[in-house]
Amino acid sequence: MPRFILSIDQGTTSTRAIVFDARLKPVGSAQREFRQIFPKPGWVEHDPEEIWESVVATCRSAIRKAKIKPAEIAGIGITNQRETVVVWNRKTGKPIHRAIVWQDRRTADICASLRRKGLEPTITELSGLLLDPYFSGTKIGWLLDTVKGAGKRAHAGDLCFGTIDSWLIWRLTGGKAHVTDATNASRTLLFNIHDGKWDDTLLEIFGVPRAMLPEVRDCAAEFGVTDKSILGAAIPILGVAGDQHAATIGQACFKPGMLKSTYGTGCFALLNTGDQAVRSRNRLLTTIAYQLDGQRTYALEGSIFVAGAAVQWLRAGLQVIKRAEDTGRLAAMADAEHPVYFVPALVGLGAPYWDAEARGAIYGITRGTTSAEIARAALEAVCFQTRDLLDAMQGDWEKGNAARTVLRVDGGMVASNWTMQFLADILGAPVDRPKNLETTALGAAYLAGLQAGICPAPDAFARGWKSDRRFTPKMRAPERSRRYAGWCDAVSRTLTRAPADSA
Secondary structure, eight states: OOOEEEEEEEOSSEEEEEEEOTTSOEEEEEEEEOOOBOSSTTOOEEOHHHHHHHHHHHHHHHHHHHTOOGGGEEEEEEEEOSSOBEEEETTTOOBSSOEEOTTOOTTHHHHHHHHHTTOHHHHHHHHSOOSOTTSHHHHHHHHHHHSTTHHHHHHTTOEEEEOHHHHHHHHHTTTOOOEEEHHHHTTSSSEETTTTEEOHHHHHHHTOOGGGOOEEEOSBSOOOBOOHHHHSSOOBEEEEEEHHHHHHHHTTOOSTTOEEEEESSSEEEEEEEETOOOOOSSSOEEEEEEEETTEEEEEEEEEESOSHHHHHIIIIIIOOOSSTTHHHHHHHHSOTTSOOEEEOOBTBBOTTTOBTTOOOEEEOOOTTOOHHHHHHHHHHHHHHHHHHHHHHHHHHOTTOOGGGOOEEEESGGGGOHHHHHHHHHHHTSOEEEESOOOHHHHHHHHHHHHHHTOSOOHHHHHHTOOEEEEEOOOSOHHHHHHHHHHHHHHHHHHOSSOGGGOO
């Protein structure tokens, strides 16, 4: 009987594949980066074929490294960068355009036009989301309006839309399955999160024909079977969730009030609100955390567009560091009496500001500023932004209690002890780093294993979660307030409009 799970973690800058055994221990993995394409300022694209090639290559490599046969894999779990849009020809399987990435801001004017028409309240009520270029809806509309003949072909049923999970499943199954899961659907601006269906009102607003949409299923479900020629065996795809939702599952945040934050290219904090879809008063998102056995669990989410991407910019753009891990060492060397604030609005600001036109800024630079102060400011910015999100969540959820908040963290940046300690300090709350940092891939593997009958129920899975280290606040309250006030001042100088009007 097959006892292994293959997890595909298709991220914004790289693809990873990890083979897990029946106890969800990794036994083989591979990773490959792919191109980031920037056609214009604020535009971000990927080549869907490069993503597909990276998935096939990493899956084959991970299976080889695990020293198992493809037929020993009980199922595949997929987790993916969310909101990124691919549109392809239903007959040929070829994309009609490069993928438009979640970071892309080209549809800011479209969002502004819809906002002027007074449509944002309706959109938010139905989808739980705000009207922002971040989400898929306006990206799809842009493609249908821009690519010659695309609108007509879409209405005729000749084109398929999908987030990256749908694109991969289509390719893995040889074009036999056009499906997605509830979490990815909930990030498109087209999905009614209360009814659990594509919404006719939203489809009309964004000009998207129903004929091009995938079928929506639970996170643990039958999504299709891979073509044998791709991985060497016909393997069922049994679990799918957007990356932040998979991380929520991997962090075992199954109870209302549990909170996780992932620090990858961006930063995304999710607060489990159970069966209650909480409407935010602080410009957070209401989203589906996960859906199992037809039952939706909701979350409040705060989305930060730039976290690890700021470190990547220090390395590749400014070239002040050679490796990402150098950032913490530099930050520790910075002059504590020389405050520098970096507002990393490199592709606009996300929650709770939603200012698509804002651009990055650094404040407090003097003749004495060095790369150490810049590095420290980049890391601190991630923590300050997290404080923004948690403060908003506390204001939205009446059951919340700041004194009892414990933040579970994951993602590449959490390996930095310096960053995690500052995070605990500026939040004034404990921060738990898990033993298994691959929580996103783990969450996707768990979903597939649950559907395959290999993994236990959520409560039993949660009992296996283990902390590597808890970071507790050491900063005094007056210092915390002073530092955060400086951040708020820097943000206010960066915004292009008042926060209540930003999006």
